[in-house]
Amino acid sequence: MAKKEITVSTESRDKKLRTKDLIFAGAFGAIYIVLMLIVVMAFGMVPVLYILTPLPVGILCATVYELCVLKVHKFGAALILGVLFAVTASSGYLPGFVLAIAAALLAELVIMAGKYKSKKMFLLSYIVFNLNMVCPFTNLYFNRASFMSMATEYYGEDYANGVAALAVSWLPFAQIGLAMAGAAIGVLISSALIRKHFEKAGIM
Amino acid sequence: MxxxxxxxxxxxxxxxxxxxxxxxxxxxxxxxxxxxxxxxxxxxxxxxxxxxxxxxxxxxxxxxxxxxxxxxxxxxxxxxxxxxxxxxxxxxxxxxxxxxxxxxxxxxxxxxxxxxxISHFLSAFQAMHLPIRMIVPFAVFFRFLPTVAEEWNGVRKAMAFRGMTLSPAEVIRHPLRTVEYVLIPMLFSSMAVMEELAAASMARGMDADTKRSSYxxxxxxxxxxxxxxxxxxxxxxxxxxxxxxxxxxxx
Incomplete structure (x- = not known):
């Protein structure tokens, strides 16, 4: 018994996702989704703000995402978050579902480009990851009639017309821009918050 | 609770x-x-x-x-x-x-x-021959949703105790400060819960690479x-x- 060595802190060497990492990713996923839903519901009341949601979600959820990927520090954390996001927020429309997972994969690639060492790449990956906030809107881009009848049924004529007036042809690009801008602001805030609180506490 | x-x-x-x-x-x-x-x-x-x-x-x-x-x-x-x-x-x-x-x-x-x-959840999906790496995040995700609500309540109470309210006016006036005051304690306490969950799963041998059996x-x-x-x-x-x-x- 005494011969058996206890291996402590395998984290940095171990590249495989352990159960611990899966638990972290799943739990951060829950926080991320709840926060995102609160923001979307608060903004979703008004058509203009509803279209703008990628911006506030990027600003607010960045910290949760960054903590998750920095804590797990392996391939898979962003992907798991992305899959959880796709299943809960974007599963109603298949292209949106696929694109949401693709965004998460791209974010993983960005982290991979930094070889899982560069903190900058970890931070920057969120700008790609937050593109998944555009995915729930793909229904509006590609399948407009269905989106409109849903909006009319749920929110009434006025709301649907409000959204329709805003759904111009360059809307996807505007939303992609919003998502990236929101994520960029969020990344700045989160890196400041992480430095101020989490690194000081020795968690990272 | x-x-x-x-x-x-x-x-x-x-x-x-x-x-x-x-x-x-x-x-x-x-x-x-x-x-x-x-x-x-x-x-x-x-x-x-x-x-x-x-x-x-x-x-x-x-x-x-x-x-x-x-x-x-x-x-x-x-x-x-x-x-x-x-x-x-x-x-x-x-x-x-x-x-x-x-x-x-x-x-x-x-x-x-x-x-x-939770053991039923894990074994049911394992019976479908899904890899455990796919099942665990989902199991934890669902288990954690109520925890998020609970931590949020805790943070809100702690803030009220110190005389800070989460009224809409306050949120609109100091959005960044509100985010910091709510999000940071919530993340800290949630991470403590995650550590406990991870420790509990280690104790149950979830990290072993062998196939798990179940009652x-x-x-x-x-x-x-x-x-x-x-x-x-x-x-x-x-x-x-x-x-x-x-x-x-x-x-």
Whole structure:
């Protein structure tokens, strides 16, 4: 018994996702989704703000995402978050579902480009990851009639017309821009918050 | 508080498989996106409430039913009222819509969390030969949703204790400060819970690479098949109805 060595802190060497990492990713996923839903519901009341949601979600959820990927520090954390996001927020429309997972994969690639060492790449990956906030809107881009009848049924004529007036042809690009801008602001805030609180506490 | 851990269905008349309950969750999302009518959402919610009651939580199911009924009634009254100011109608319609839109999904998560043991959840999905790396994040995800709500309550109380309120005016005036005050303590305490969960799973040998065996009996029973067929039928019906509604629109 005494011969058996206890291996402590395998984290940095171990590249495989352990159960611990899966638990972290799943739990951060829950926080991320709840926060995102609160923001979307608060903004979703008004058509203009509803279209703008990628911006506030990027600003607010960045910290949760960054903590998750920095804590797990392996391939898979962003992907798991992305899959959880796709299943809960974007599963109603298949292209949106696929694109949401693709965004998460791209974010993983960005982290991979930094070889899982560069903190900058970890931070920057969120700008790609937050593109998944555009995915729930793909229904509006590609399948407009269905989106409109849903909006009319749920929110009434006025709301649907409000959204329709805003759904111009360059809307996807505007939303992609919003998502990236929101994520960029969020990344700045989160890196400041992480430095101020989490690194000081020795968690990272 | 009672939501913290996965519950059990010992008192239930019927015991549904975790996979069936997971299917309910997926179907809820699809239903709220593709059923274009209040009645469709209402019928689906009634089915969910029945499942909730049959799983051994009749009182909670009744409570949810009363809340849902009240909101639907408000919605129906408002849509047919003539004299109400349009601004209020618009606002209440939007609020009740968000409620109606989210209720089935939230209810299906509550059913899953409150009537399923976590070991049952894991073994049921392992029986489908899904890799454990895929199952664990989902199991933790569902288990953590109530924890997030609880931590949020804790943070809110702690803030109130120190004389900081979360009134809308305050949030709008200091958005960044609010985010920092709410998010950071919530993340800190959540991370403590995650560490505990990870330690507990280590103690149960979840990290071993061997295939896990289980005492749980994993088998889809007649009740599961009935529910699966029912929910599948309703979702397909909602899709078809949705398309026919869409065909009639000139957008």
């Amino acid at each position: 009672e939501l913290t851990f996965y519950g059990e269905d010992n008192k239930g008349i019927l015991k549904f498989d975790p996979r069936t309950k997971f299917l309910l969750f997926i179907a809820s999302g699809l239903m709220s996106l593709s059923s274009y009518s209040d009645s469709g959402a209402a019928v689906y919610t009634v089915v969910l409430l029945a499942v909730y009651a049959l799983c051994g939580k009749p009182l909670s199911a009744l409570k949810s039913a009363l809340i849902f009924g009240a909101v639907m009634y408000l919605r129906a009254v408002l849509q047919n009222s003539q004299g109400a100011p349009p601004m209020i109608v618009l606002l209440v319609t939007a609020l009740t819509t968000v409620f109606m839109f989210g209720f089935p999904s939230v209810l299906s998560i509550v059913i899953l969390v409150r009537t399923t043991r 749980e009996e994993v088998r889809l029973k007649a009740a599961d098949y009935v529910l699966i067929v029912l929910v599948f039928g309703m979702t397909v019906f909602a899709f078809i109805m949705g398309y026919s509604v869409k065909g009639g629109m000139n957008v």
